[in-house]
Amino acid sequence: MTQIPIQVYGINLLIKLMPEAPADIRVHCPKGSPILYGQVVTKGDGFDEGANAFREMPGVSTIVAFEEGAEEVEGHYFRIAGEEYRVIRLDSVILSFPLE
Numbered sequence: 001m002t003q004i005p006i007q008v009y010g011i012n013l014l015i016k017l018m019p020e021a022p023a024d025i026r027v028h029c030p031k032g033s034p035i036l037y038g039q040v041v042t043k044g045d046g047f048d049e050g051a052n053a054f055r056e057m058p059g060v061s062t063i064v065a066f067e068e069g070a071e072e073v074e075g076h077y078f079r080i081a082g083e084e085y086r087v088i089r090l091d092s093v094i095l096s097f098p099l100e
Contacts, residue, residue, distance in 0.1 A: 010044045011055055011090040015064060016083055027065045027094060034068050038086060039099065046090075058096040066092045 008014045015038030027035045039061060046057045058064055066088060068074045075088035
């Protein structure tokens with residue numbers, strides 16, 4: 001994975017979107033909302049200001065799944081060299097699993 005010089009803070013994750021779901025895991029939403037997958041590029045320090053506590057964060061290179069509503073895009077997004085990246089909150093992550 002290419003290292004990009006971007007830092008995120010708190011309970012935010014910077015993920016690189018995957019064009020399709022990993023072959024071995026598929027998450028389905030009972031309401032039919034699309035599930036997107038991304039690889040964690042960098043993460044915040046895990047400090048949750050609202051709870052005044054540190055939260056466990058998925059590691060770098062971990063694959064995360066998150067739901068995206070039909071009305072709006074989840075998180076902030078940008079592109080670098082044709083790849084889409086998102087900054088999402090930890091609360092958006094449905095599950096995470098290591099890339100093997």
